Amino acid sequence: MRVETIEPDDGDGAKRSPIAAVGGVHGDEPCGVRAIDRFLETDLRDRIRRPVKLIVANEAALAAGDRFLESDLNRSFPGDPNGDAHEERLAHDLLREIEDCFTLGFHATVSDDRPFGTLADPTPRKARVMRALPLDHAADFTGVVEGRSVTLPGFVNVEAGYQGSDAAADNAFDCLVAFLRATDALPGDVTPSPTGHFRVRETIEKPPGRSYRVHVENFERVPAGTTYATVDDRELRAAEPFRPVLLSADGHDTLLGYAADRVGQL
Ligand SMILES: [Zn+2]
Structure with missing residues (x-):
């Protein structure tokens, strides 16, 4: 270090x-x-x-x-x-x-x-x-x-x-x-802007498979019923609306990413 x-x-x-x-x-x-x-x-x-x-x-x-x-x-x-x-x-x-x-x-x-x-x-x-x-x-x-x-x-x-x-x-x-x-460690203006606040509610597990594809954009609302990913030939559909966070086909061994809700602004 x-x-x-x-x-x-x-x-x-x-x-x-x-x-x-x-x-x-x-x-x-x-x-x-x-x-x-x-x-x-x-x-x-x-x-x-x-x-x-x-x-x-x-x-x-x-x-x-x-x-x-x-x-x-x-x-x-x-x-x-x-x-x-x-x-x-x-x-x-x-x-x-x-x-x-x-x-x-x-x-x-x-x-x-x-x-x-x-x-x-x-x-x-x-x-x-x-x-x-x-x-x-x-x-x-x-x-x-x-x-x-x-x-x-x-x-x-x-x-x-x-x-x-x-x-x-x-x-x-x-x-x-x-x-x-x-944090006032440096002089100079900060220009604050509203930051969307997305509360992560659960992990999205990675089902076993050989090839993974993700079809939705992180932070964008995914309506219920949307196919958000495919694993080999199997479609994964949203049971309820969510906002994906860190959703990716190859980011992690056991996780596809996270499901979040937009709860306002910080
Ligand atoms: Zn890191």
């Missing part, structure tokens, strides 16, 4: 609580790392006015180009300092690093090229940050997942775009700057 800590020069700023951004939670999603490295090369770093930690989490998995080495870091919280798996120990170390921070994590997907946010247990601060980031939608995983970064207090994520793309790295950089402005 690489941790770059930026301390402001002035004494009052240095006393404020730290802000963190974490890239490379998954080793095959380099967008956040690219955003962090790009930020460190700009003169924006000299304008930081409260302590900021820029963290590259799973360096070994990044070097391997794999999502993880031994266990999925994003499913390993709170971790274990004596755990057998590299990512169990890393989850523990990462959590210690960010325990006092309000934190933005970076991910990428194979389901959507538009950036969107993920969060759980929305607070006014989380909602304010989501509105400040350049994204239209936020998926709320409250009560649906456990042991993930999104369920940590004071933690939100951005899914910055398609895995490995330049666009995802650009989106991640824009989100990093907006995040630092929204």
